[in-house]
Amino acid sequence: MFTLKEEFPQYYNYQGRRISKKLSNTNINLLNNHYYKYTLDKKIIDYHKVKDEKKKINFNKSNFSQINLEIGFGDGEYLLRSAYSKPKELFIGVDVYINGIVKVLKKILEHGIENIMLSNVNCLFFLDSLASKSIDNLVIINPDPWTKKKHHKRRLISFQNIQLFNHVIKYKHSIKITTDSPSYVEAIQEIFNEKKEFLDELKFEILNKSDDLYGISRYQRKAIEKGQNIYLLTI
Numbered sequence: 388m389f390t391l392k393e394e395f396p397q398y399y400n401y402q403g404r405r406i407s408k409k410l411s412n413t414n415i416n417l418l419n420n421h422y423y424k425y426t427l428d429k430k431i432i433d434y435h436k437v438k439d440e441k442k443k444i445n446f447n448k449s450n451f452s453q454i455n456l457e458i459g460f461g462d463g464e465y466l467l468r469s470a471y472s473k474p475k476e477l478f479i480g481v482d483v484y485i486n487g488i489v490k491v492l493k494k495i496l497e498h499g500i501e502n503i504m505l506s507n508v509n510c511l512f513f514l515d516s517l518a519s520k521s522i523d524n525l526v527i528i529n530p531d532p533w534t535k536k537k538h539h540k541r542r543l544i545s546f547q548n549i550q551l552f553n554h555v556i557k558y559k560h561s562i563k564i565t566t567d568s569p570s571y572v573e574a575i576q577e578i579f580n581e582k583k584e585f586l587d588e589l590k591f592e593i594l595n596k597s598d599d600l601y602g603i604s605r606y607q608r609k610a611i612e613k614g615q616n617i618y619l620l621t622i
């Protein structure tokens with residue numbers, strides 16, 4: 388785990404926080420001893436070293452009925468819940484946040500979960516290494532809002548990145564993004580207005596308590612407690 392990160396730091400780079408508290412020796416050992424069984428990091432880096440189309444990751448040979456991808460899974464609450472409830476489907480979680488990787492890895496080992504794969508690289512490298520049309524459902528639960536105007540350029544949902552998302556999904560309208568940030572919603576709507584000729588329709592709704600994606604993460608619940616709406620954008 389750490390050898391890859393040290394050897395190829397460029398794939399793990401990210402402008403926000405990647406570690407919230409220092410990893411204990413126990414957690415470092417956990418990563419060193421078990422992460423390799425559940426990670427796609429090596430495959431991603433192997434692809435980028437040669438950029439050979441044949442080395443792109445696809446799940447053609449997998450026995451899973453659906454391939455789901457969650458970008459920025461944070462503490463992994465939604466990723467784990469989804470994996471428990473749909474054991475025949477594969478759930479891939481990508482997050483640069485190493486403490487989140489540790490949390491999910493612990494649960495995987497504790498409960499013998501067999502349908503989660505993880506990656507700690509910046510998701511843009513991951514998306515780039517995937518074969519086209521390899522993902523059934525892509526979900527992003529409350530991406531970092533980067534509320535200050537000077538930080539808007541750091542936002543994950545940009546025209547360029549939407550094109551990367553579109554490239555890896557099998558079907559239209561299988562990308563779901565939730566956010567509590569009205570300014571982020573407006574910025575995404577603006578992208579769709581400006582780039583109409585390249586993008587399909589954007590669906591927008593405000594989630595209700597009874598909706599599946601409502602209140603499904605710590606980050607989201609914090610926003611709900613403050614009385615904020617949770618918006619769902621479907622691409």
Ligand SMILES: C[S@@+](CC[C@H](N)C(=O)[O-])C[C@H]1O[C@@H](n2cnc3c(N)ncnc32)[C@H](O)[C@@H]1O
Nearest residue numbers: 459460461482483484509510528529531604606
């Ligand atoms: C605001 S948090 C939300 C976490 C979780 N989805 C939730 O709702 O609690 C955004 C997460 O996205 C991750 N993230 C942001 N940009 C990323 C990137 N380029 N690649 C991978 N993960 C990223 C961050 O590390 C963080 O865990």
